[in-house]
Amino acid sequence: MLSKRIIPCLDVREGRTTKGIRFENNVDIGNPVEMASFYYEAGADELVFYDITASHEKRNIMIDVVRHVAETIFIPFSVGGGIRDVDDMRNVLLAGAEKVSVNSAAVKDPEIISKGAEIFGSQCIVLGMDVKHVGESVKIPSGYEIVINGGRKYMGIDALKWAVKAQKLGAGEICLNSIDADGTQDGYELKLTSLISENVSIPVIASGGAGKPEHLYEVLTKGKADAALIASMVHYGTYTVSEIKTYLDSCGVKVRKSW
């Protein structure tokens, strides 16, 4: 049977890995290529890189990082952050990423999903969604709204409707980030995750809130997620990927145990 995937996430700014809480107060935590190699050896099933470089001029640094990562690890990895058009997608994929993740650009122009899927294949196109709980309303029937700019800008789009639409447009996977849970280490947003996962046929990666292995167990079972993103809980050495997998295995969750 298919294993649930455990995916460390690295935020990269100007070629260095950083970590902040709710997209703020970022601190330097290491070289992304070295960290990728470490997680590859430690049993990560996949990696996600977000380029949070603010200045567009310095974005080529990320392409170099992607190229070095691709020469170093032999598991899939995706790259997101600041992908604006098909050319940005092509640069990242040619540098060696398996998948490319679009977020704000797709909210502003959903056709970037269909264009990307047509040229590179759906399996390459991940829709990143940043979501906040706002309560149910006529405009937002699911109670979850799409936000951009690190949660600062509300887009008036219902998260569930957006997920279904993105799948139709050709997204191959959804990386679902709860802005409310992000960086808190209090657990994933289970209700949001199961809502989206049960209503699309493509895999859903849960993101935001992982603090201990029990949180992964919850989101991979009750939350119906196909994969779980982790950051702080492994970046600071609190847990290893292997410890998390041993725990999940003991709870009956199918994980990859040999690497």
Add this chain to the structure above:
Amino acid sequence: MIAIIDYDAGNLASVERAVSYLGFKCIVTNNIKTINSSERIIFPGVGAAGAAMNSLKRLGLDSVIKQAVINGKPMLGICLGTQIIMEYSEENETPCLKIIDGFVKAFPPDIKSKDGSRLKIPHMGWNGLENIKKHPVLSDLHEDDEFYFVHGYYPNPNDSEHILGTTDYGISFASVIGFNNIIATQFHPEKSGRPGLSLLKNFCMWNYG
């Protein structure tokens, strides 16, 4: 020299990087002379069967690959490459190379796991191998080894002798196929960590015959 067949079917650089990392010389090419003079062939591919077959024919590579197989040259198919060597694909209703008899089928839309939960399509992620036949390229596998898959269709050889390994995803499907000098995997060895690299290395050193 190992020829990695380039037929506009996805980004082949990851296969090239993995083979180079293992210390073997390879070239990504659609040049018929280069392919004919190569020591062995890797036939990868990501995308749809219809477009892939059209590209192969346009580049004149369909007959080159069939001839290489007849000549006994070791060939490794990967993902779409594995489906293309079959007789026919349900994807885009595409007649394929017919190196192995049998159809490429779509996963049924309503497949469920043993516990009754709905399974998503495509089959994406890490999964294991079962019913593994003895083969030099598969010789270093450990019991719990898993491989990275991304696909909505799977090869279904008519002759069970052509099935070298199976994988369970609601149904049991052929995930490694082959005969004589051909071996082909539905998963991506170049993206499957240690066991994938070990399989690739074994292929690069495989002396068939």
